[in-house]
Amino acid sequence: MTRIDATAQRGFDRVLGAENVISDRARLRSYECDGLTGYRVIPALVLLPRTAEQVAAAVRVCAEHGITFVARGAGTGLSGGALPVADGVVISLQRLRRVLAVDPVDRLAVLEPGVTNLEITKAAAPYGLYYAPDPSSQQVCTIGGNVAENSGGAHCLKYGFTTNHVLALEVVLADGSVVTLGGDTTEQLGPDLRGVFLGSEGTLGIATKVTVRLLRTPEAVRTLLADFPSVAAAGEVVSDIIAGGIVPAAVEMMDTLAIEAAEAAVCAGYTLGVPAALVVELDGPAQECHNQFERVKAICEAHGCTRLHIAADAEERAAIWRGRKSAFAAVGRISPDYFVQDGVVPRTRLAEVLSRIGEMGEAVGLRVANVFHAGDGNLHPLVLYDASAGETARAEKLSAEIAELCVELGGSLSGEHGIGTDKACSMPKMFSEADLELMGRVRDAFDPGGLCNPGKLLPTPRLCGERPGKYRPHPLEAAGVIERL
Amino acid sequence: MSTPSAFDPHRPPSRELLDDCVHCGFCLPTCPTYQLWGEEMDSPRGRIYLMSLAEQGEIGLDGALHEHIDACLGCMACVSSCPSGVRYDRLLEAVRPQLERNVPRSRSDRLFRNVIFALFPHRRRLQVAAAIGVVYQKLRGLPAMARLTERVAGMGATFARLAALEALLPPVRLRDAFAALPERIPAAGTARRRVALLTGCVQDVFFHQVNVATARVLAAEGCEVLVPRHQHCCGALELHSGRELSAIARAQRTIATFEKLPVDAIITNVAGCGSSMKQYGELLADDPAWATRAAAFSATVRDVHEVLAELEPVAPRHPVRARVVYHDACHLGHAQGVRAQPRAVLRTVPGLRLVEAAETELCCGSAGIYNLVAPDAAAELGARKAANIRAAHPDLVVTANPGCLLQLRRHLAATSGDAFVPLMHPVQVLDASIRGTAPAMD
Structure with missing residues (x-):
């Protein structure tokens, strides 16, 4: 936390009202x-605007005084994307949470950025519509954050990511001007600036209004939970389902440890002790859904499935998903x-990457729980450790190695949690210098002063030389080249 | 180098419990104050963060921590929604007494709270207050009195609190306020259970008919009901407000009164009382003279719906043809996990159709003494709850806590032009169904 220029502070007080500007140190810390x-920085101020106009006005004050700003939704991100900057402000969007319109004819909804993902579906449900992307934190994460991270979720295997569902964005740029990217139809001319903004992790501006597509609630949904004697067997089931021309709404896998955690949290009816469990969900027209479901059951049985539990009703289906969606936080039990990773590998290499992860964990004496979107190869290994036993550094190293292993196997550092602060320094493992430079130029075009969420997504020498958080020796220090006085 | 904790050594929040929070934020949407204000410090995650900073000695007890813990309704919706099993209930009950002991309140706040605690836990004083209330309610119709009330309400925060108290007052029947149940009510037919009934303070003075209905329903379902004459307040309001010493004294007295009775269960029809009595074991765990007795007592405490849901219904029911919204009292749903049983019990009534209102997990704003000490926030939550309930178009609203009944009555009545929605305790509906009479309105 650094003090901010007094005229700037007066500027914020003027546009928002002093009661909507947090400057007290203890309160600021709850936003750190x-x-x-693992990453904590106390911001200079937290701003709590109520309207898009106030967001723009606050950003204009930032621009005028060269103050950096970080937009924050529900603060559920898992890559440190909303980590504050010490001499900057946090702009919380938690008071912009009105559903502005639901249009059942054009099947779209217009939302303020603080509306939660699940609220969109709740608002659309009376019209037989829903919003498809469903991150596991959907009850709390906001559409603004979903736009920033281009969030996925269990059902993005069939329905795509946030970018496939956002039509238009009203965005406050770094100079405080307000622009609209995209439009209310899917066919749009010119370069897709909406697409550029999606997944930019708050580095290009702040979305203040989001127009999303709504889909018709499927006529039928069938969900099964199947236990397998090995991760490899479950992995083969996934490959066979896709190879059979079936596109399930979701295919999720959990291993023994993840099941143990989820059961401890919500008693969803998973079998304790099995090496792997698959959740397969099909949706669509009733007849097609029914036929494909029979084929999925047959594939499961062909691979030695030890228990097949079919959700009998909406309640049982919800229980299965509750187990899966609470898994991350449940690992706390x-x-x-723990650290959550978010790597992606080609689907065919699932079994291989899992056995490698198992070996790497054993080698350093740490447990790794696995929860993942098996259908699209998006892994979420959870590295379990005990900070009080001094295991943090070992766990962090293992976690980073797992992410980099994914790149080595032809995958990606991140599926849906974003790069943020956490993986910015791993970006050069995946992208060449020229790639990164180009990304930097796009960023500069939107935000020449570097005021929007600096230090995220793209590696910077300051960030990657000395990482915030606990002290750890600089690489040059470790090599004996420099010393700390 | 570590700084000493800001908490005093008497039962501070444990580091272990604080560390259970992984900062995932799943608690935010069900937290009433977060819904109102959208500020991190007024969310369970933020409050735990502040507790944790205080435990590490990085912030003091006064200021941010005190204000944001005071703003918490203690509804425990966060405990229900937490995937990591964080015991916010235990954290809050550790922190509130610390703040009461160590952070001085302003004079007017202290006075107002003292008035509340000098009144509500005392049945006799409440009876007197009810008697004054009856006179007051008769006078309220006079224009001069109405003008006085308006003037008082316009005089700042303290008077806003008094106005809140006034607006909550239910219409009282004097005969009820002073009535008492017999000490033993025999079971109809063969006794299947023998139970003891806690009659409560506010419940017995303002909602005596709920106790009458409870005893009748239990008897009709084969329970012999014992009602100890010299029972006192269970201490729920004090326990939930951090007044630890008086809460402990009341707990001990209640245990001593009930433990000698040869019963299968100690029953309450009040959500707040049930949740505090089930906690006696934890409250007195450090006291060697009481720990075992308290644990044994807590193990026998049951909400009336838990017992009724267990017993196969024997008393014939008459139809009650109505759309009914059951409102989950936080201290029953979140604190005791009793959600299915009241609904199951209501479903035994033929003709009754249960409908769910939106946001069932969200507190109505009553929250013990909350609607008295924080009337503005409570009123906003009350209005929101009333709108959700109205949207479900009920003929009747039922809930198992006098605080919720008072709060809902006020806010369901507040919207003029809407139809009157009767409110009662679920056992009153059951009682009406068993007796074949129209449900008696309060």
Whole structure:
């Protein structure tokens, strides 16, 4: 936390009202981290605007005084994307949470950025419509954050990511001007600036209004939970389902440890002790859904499925998903601390990457729980550790190695949690210098002063030389080249 | 180098419990104050963060921590929604006494709270207050009195609190306020259970008919009901407000009164009382003279719906043809996990159609003494709850806590032009169904 220029502070007080500007140190500290608590920075101020106009006015004050700003939704991000900047402000969008319109004819909804993902579906449900992307934190994460991270979720295998469902964005740019990217129809001319903004992790501006597509609630949904004697067997089931021309709404896999955690949290009816469990969900027209479901059951049985539980009703289906969606946080029940990874591998290499992860964990004496979107190869290994036993550094190293292993196997560093602060320094493992430079130029075009969420997504020498958080020796220090006085 | 904790050594929040929070934020949407204000410090996650900073000695107890813990309704919706099993209930009950002991309140706040705690836990004083209330309610119709009330309400925060108290007052029947149940009510037919009934303070003075109905329904379902004459307040309001010493004294007295009775269960029809009595074990765990007795007592405490849901219905029911919204009292749903049983019990009534209102997990704003000490926030929540309930178009609203009944009555009545929605306790509906009479309105 650094003090901010007095005229700037008066500017914020003027546009928002002093009661909507947090400057008290204890209160500021409750904003010092998001869902990834390993990184903490106390911001200079937290701003609580109520309207898009106030957001723009606050950003204009920032631009005028060269103050950096970080937009924050529900603070559930797992890559430190909403980590504050010490001499900057946090702009919280938690008071912009009105559903502005639901249009059942054109099948779209217009939302303020603080509306939660699940609220969109709740608002659309009376019209037989829903919003498809469903991150596991959907009850709390906001559409603004979903836009920033281009969030996915269990059902993005069939329905795509946030970018496939956002039609238009009203955005406050770094100079405080307000622009609209995209439009209310899917066919749009010119370069897709809406697409550029999606997944830019708050580095290009702040979305203040989001227009999303709504889909018709499927006529039928069938969900099964199947246990397998090995991760490899479950992996083969996934490959066979896709190879058979079936596009399930979701295919999720959990391993023994993840099941143990989820059961401890919500008693969803998973079998304790099985090496792997698959959740397969099909949706669509009733007849097609029924036929494909029979084929999925047959594939499961062909691969030695030890228990097949078919959700009998909406309640049982909800229980299965509750187990899956609470898994991350539930790991808190079986381990004092954990890191969540978010790597992606080609689907065919699932079994291989899992056995490698198992070996890497064993080698350093740490447990790794696995929860993942098996259908699209998006892994979420959870590295379990105990900070009080001094395991943090080992766990962080293992976690980073797992992400980099994914790149080595032809995949990606991140599926849906974003790069944020956490993986910015791993970007060069995946992209060449020229790639990164080009990304930097796009960023500069939107935000030449570098005021929007600096230090996220793209690696910077300051960030990657000395990482915030606990002290650890600089690489040059470790090599004996420099010393700390 | 670590700084000493800001908490005093008497039962501070444990580091272990604080560390259970992984900062995922799943608690935010069900937290009433977060819904109102959208500020991190007024969410369970933010409050735990502040507790944790205080435990590490990085912030003091006064200021931010005190204000944001005071703003918490203690509804425990966060405990229900937490995937990591964080015991916010235990954290809050550790922190509130610390703040009461160590952070001085302003003079007017202290006075107002003292008035509340000098009144509500005392049945006799409440009876007197009810008697004054009856006179007051008769006078309220006079224009001069109405003008006085308006003037008082316009005089700042303290008077806003008094106005809140006034607006909550239910119409009282004097005969009820002073009535008492017999000490033993025999079971109809063969006794299947023997139970003891806590009659409560506010419940017995303002909602005596609920106790009458409870005893009748239990008897009709084969329970012999014992009603100890010299029972006192269970201490729920004090326990939930951090007044630890008086809460402990009341707990001990209640245990001593009930433990000698040869019963299968100690029953309450009040959500707040049930949740506090089930906590006696934890409250007195450190006291060697009481720990075992308290644990044994808590193990026998049951909400009336838990017992009724267990017993196969024997008393014939008459139809009650109505659309009914059951409102989950936080201290029953979130604190005790009793959600299915009241609904199951209501479903035994033929003709009754249960409908769910939106946002069932969200507190109505009553929250013990909350609607008295924080009338503005409570009123906003009350209006929101009333709108959700109205949208479900009920003929009747039922809930198992006098605080919720008072709060809902006020806010369901507040919207003029809307139809009157009767409110009662679920056992009153059951009682009407068993007796074949129209449900008696309060």
